[in-house]
Amino acid sequence: MSLVVQxxxxxxxxxxxxxKRVAERIVATRKAGHDVVVVVSAMGDTTDELMDLAMQVSPVPPARExxxxLTSGERISNSLVAMAISALGAEARSFTGSQAGVLTTSAHGRARIIDVTPxxxxxxxxxxxxxxxxxxxxxxxxxxxxxxLGRGGSDTxxxxxxAALNADVCEIYTDVDGVYTADPRIVPDAAKLDTITYEEMLEMAASGAKVLMLRCVEYARRYNVPVHVRSSxxxxxxxxxxxxxxxxxxEQALITGVAHDRGEAKVTVVAVPDHPGVAAKIFRTIADAEIxxxxxVQNVSIADQGKTDITFTLPKDEGHRAVAALEAKRSEIGFSNVxxxxxxxxxxxxxxxxxxxxGVTATFCEALAEAGVNIDIITTSEIRISVLVRDTELDIAVRALHKAFDLGSDEEAVIYAGTGR
Amino acid sequence: MSLVVQxxxxxxxxxxxxxKRVAERIVATRKAGHDVVVVVSAMGDTTDELMDLAMQVSPVPPARExxxxLTSGERISNSLVAMAISALGAEARSFTGSQAGVLTTSAHGRARIIDVTPxxxxxxxxxxxxxxxxxxxxxxxxxxxxxxLGRGGSDTxxxxxxAALNADVCEIYTDVDGVYTADPRIVPDAAKLDTITYEEMLEMAASGAKVLMLRCVEYARRYNVPVHVRSSxxxxxxxxxxxxxxxxxxEQALITGVAHDRGEAKVTVVAVPDHPGVAAKIFRTIADAEIxxxxxVQNVSIADQGKTDITFTLPKDEGHRAVAALEAKRSEIGFSNVxxxxxxxxxxxxxxxxxxxxGVTATFCEALAEAGVNIDIITTSEIRISVLVRDTELDIAVRALHKAFDLGSDEEAVIYAGTGR
Incomplete structure (x- = not known):
């Protein structure tokens, strides 16, 4: 008998x-002889609806409240699943995060798990x-x-x-069949991966693959929890x-996959004085705004001697806040514009x-060049190459790389609508 | 400075x-210099909607689940009120029943409060x-x-x-202006009472006055908590x-008011053997069904010597269950029919x-006789007379009694739509 977390x-x-369908799957797992612990997110749009209500009564609702x-959403879905399981003749009990022993920091809205005492x-x-x-x-x-716990909280x-229960596997049920070599909506012949290492999954998640959130993979890696991403x-x-x-x-495949991210924006701070400590001031300004x-990347500016340009990317929805924070320090830092x-x-x-x-970097750049995609910024890690391109050329770039590294499969990808939390 | 529970x-x-309007009232009370504790029921139809969802996933949902x-309903309304208070510049913190120290029995759906450790x-x-x-x-x-806590739970x-906080007053905000001498929808000149004793309020609540639930009044009486029933x-x-x-x-008024109840049904067990222990068997049968x-009332049956008829009333929605329970014991108890x-x-x-x-009982019966209302059953307590009448004659009876005991007022009653929990 093994212990399965779903x-x-x-x-x-x-x-x-x-x-009811989810309940059937849970009961089937129990009947197969496993101990089963189930984590359920809030039903469909519940969280958005509760957010709407909050906005109607307060422009800036206190994070504690x-x-x-918002936690009532998961309370509702969990008790309903428990009822549906009972209706199938199995025993089920629902617990709040608090009852389950999920102890966190007190940072409301983005708390980190400190310990689990289940x-x-x-x-x-x-x-x-x-x-x-x-x-x-x-x-x-x-x-x-x-x-x-913030975004990706239920997975975490x-x-x-x-991890706390020393489970044999953590099954994450989602609306796709697993992790693909690329988004099947962009690359029709994207292949489902049978396995992927924690490190590769981390890089995929950090690069925009939405199937698992970064922190959940970090947690799984730290505690060595096997995670099975599959379709519900x-x-x-x-x-x-x-x-x-x-x-x-x-013999392991050279390349895992191609990830993309439409959620970032680019900020260039122009004509920054080129001496020690200035870049630090810029990034401290952004960090103080919690972005x-x-x-x-930093380039030497040819047009203006003794000056340099600093470019960085950040989440789009933080863009205007970042620009405002920088502008407020323009004279202190001494750049010309943003x-x-x-x-x-x-x-x-x-x-x-x-x-x-x-040879990977060379093949990478050749593939994009052949597809007519211009590279704006390039950064690399030990197991990843990322480039920033024009948003209109993003899909072309994904397809070109997927093809250049021969990642395609004949099996058709299964795509469903809807998103989880 | 006093402590007010609303x-x-x-x-x-x-x-x-x-x-937002409720928040304004709460903040005004705080600004007037009082400490304020607020209890809020679930929003409007939330409880019914959650019940609907439960019924969709399970015909007999487990009481624990x-x-x-259902408790998510109060969680939602309370946190929203806290947000609305914060938006007005005051400090507010919401607590679940558990966090507030409301300790109960484990009878799900109808738990009793054992202790409050606030x-x-x-x-x-x-x-x-x-x-x-x-x-x-x-x-x-x-x-x-x-x-x-079941019906009337939020008031309780x-x-x-x-009681636990030794508050100066407990204000129950509702959709009527207070406790009336009769239901203003039946008796247009019903008068609002300025004060009423716990005992009278208990009898009114037990007799069908819906403004306060019985158990809430019992609790208030036991701990001597002044309860102010008023309009929100x-x-x-x-x-x-x-x-x-x-x-x-x-000098206290002779009569407090007239209450009515449309929620009861009458069961007559016919031709019961008239010897000791038989009535007990009947009421044990009903009690075992938790009704x-x-x-x-018990009358000697004239037609059938050595037999008696036993009549009792009970909540309408339990009626068929009670009859079925009795029929199952017909031969054992030995009655002829129900x-x-x-x-x-x-x-x-x-x-x-x-x-x-x-003279009150005489005036009571005369008033009903004059109005042409036939009395079916009559029971009394030290401070109450109750009669069972035909449902079509109930409004006539209420008006006749209200008039006979001169309970009317010139001030117009205020009636709003909607119900609380």
Whole structure:
């Protein structure tokens, strides 16, 4: 008998009918002889609807109260799934994040998990019950207030529980069949990956692959939790995220896949005085505004001697705040102006095999050149190459790279509508 | 500075606009220098909608999960009210029943409050914050599971908190102006009462007056909590429930009011063997089915010697269950048949003054006789007379009694649509 943690996203439980289908799958897993812990996101658009209500009563709702409000969404979906399981004759008990022992920091809206003490979950399992845990939420270790984990929170709850319970596998049910070599909506012959290492999955997630959130993969890697990403609409095997690069054999595929991200914008700070400490001032300004930056490049400005241009990318929806923060410090830092451009897209090639294959960068650049795509910025890690291109050329770039590295498959990809949380 | 507990029903917080209005009233109370604790019911039809969802996934949802589901309604309304208060510049913190220390039995769906340990509420007040508590819910002392208190639960939460915090008053905001001498929809000149004793309010509530639930009044009486029933749509003084009959002066009004109840049905068990223990068997059968009975009468049956008829009333929606339970024991108990009639209504006259005025019963019966209303069953307590009449004659009976005891007023009653929980 093994212990399985299953996580279902919001679209998988959007209606009473879908909840019943999810319940059937859970009961089937239990009947196959496994202990089952289930994490469910809020139903369909519940979170958005609650957010709307909040905005109607307050322009800037306090984060503590927003957490109290939003966590009711998971409470509703979890108790409904528990009822549907009971209707099938199995035992089920639902628990809030707090009851399940999910202890977090007190940073409302973006709390981090500090510890998981799943005594009540273990007890429910020992009594033969299926345990349901409300995802995305926990309780602050200091203030005992209800907290939420922010984006990707339910996936993280599932992986954290799997780690604390020493589960055999954490199954993430989603509306796609697994992790693909590229987004099948852009690349029709994208191939489903059977396995992917934590490191590669981290790079894919960081590069815009939406199937798993970065922090959830980080957690899984740290605690060595095997994560099985699969479809809630079929019984097909999905993608197993497990293992480290060090364990890979030489026969391993050179390249894992192509990821893309439309969510970034580019900021160029023009004619920055070229002496020590100035770049630090710029990035401190952005950090003080609590904005994460991604790619960074610095070029010598030819037109203006003793000056340099600094370019970086950041999430589009933080763009205007970043520009405003910089403008406020223009005279102190001493640059001439800021150029903001959100008509950009990022395309990344990820693969553990590229470490030992120096020709990858060359092939990468040739493929884009042949497709007529101009490279704006280029950054690399040990197992990833990312470039910033014009947003209108992003799809072309993804297809060109997918083809150049021969990642295609004959099997048709399955795409569903809807998103989870 | 005094401590005020305010309770707002579901219709008072049914929309974002109404939530903002409630927030204004709460902040005004705080600005007047009082400490304020607020209990809010779920928004409008939320509870019904959640119930609908439950029924869609399970024909008989487990009570524990139903409680987990339904309590999300109060969580939503309370956090929204907290946000609306913050938007007005005041400090507010919302708490679940569990966080507020509402400890209950583990009888899901109809838990009783065992104790209230409002340490976190006291702390919030001491820090200058307004404290909001989700009504209708608590946490089981034994199992640590989330419980609900059943009908009238939010009122009871408010009174229990007022008792535990030693509050100066518990204000119950509702959609009527207070407690009336009769339902103004039946009796247009019904008068609003300025004060009413706990005992009278208990009898009125037990007799069908819907403005306060019985258990809430019982709680208030036991802990001597003054309850102010008032309208959430005006600033007018409502009705103060306080004081005991013993403290009443002789000038006190003879009669408090006329209450009515359309929710009961009548069951007659015909030709019951007239020897000891048989009536007990009948009422044990009903009790085992967990059905509460109200009025009971036993008549000697003239037609059939050695036999008697036993008649009692009970909630209409339990009627068929009661009849089925009795029929199953027909041969054991030895009666001939059961007659069920739900075309009945109960009208009650309540007043502490009637104890020392023997003529009240005579006037009561004369008034009904003059109005042509036939009395089916009559029962009395020290301060109440109740009769069962035909349902079509109920309104006539209420008006006749109200007039006979001269309870009318010139001031117009204010009636709003909508119901709370």
């Amino acid at each position: 996580k279902y996203g919001g679209s998988s439980v959007a209606t009473a009918e879908r909840i 927003l957490d109290m409000l 005594g009540r979950i273990r007890e429910a399992l020992d009594q033969g019950s299926i345990a349901l845990v409300a995802g995305f939420q926990g309780v602050s270790q200091d203030t005992k207030d209800v907290t939420t 709850t599932a992986v954290a529980l799997a 609409y079929s019984d097909k095997k999905g993608t197993l995220v497990t293992g480290n690069m060090e364990d890979l054999t030489v 994460d930056i991604d790619m960074v 150029i903001y451009n959100d008509h950009v897209g990022k395309v990344s090639l990820v693969g553990a095999g590229m470490r030992s294959h120096p | 309770k707002y029903g579901g219709s008072s917080v049914a929309t974002a606009e109404r939530i 139903l409680d987990m589901l 340490g976190r509420i006291r702390e919030a007040l001491d820090q200058g914050s307004i404290a909001l508590v989700a009504g209708f819910q608590g946490v089981s002392q034994d199992t640590k599971d989330v419980t609900t 939460t408010a009174v229990a908190l007022a 749509y005006s600033d007018k003084k409502g009705t103060l429930v306080t004081g005991n009959m013993e403290d009443l002066t002789v 509460d009975i109200d009025m009971v 007659i069920y009639n739900d075309h009945v209504g109960k009208v009650s006259l309540v007043g502490a003054g009637m104890r020392s005025h023997p």
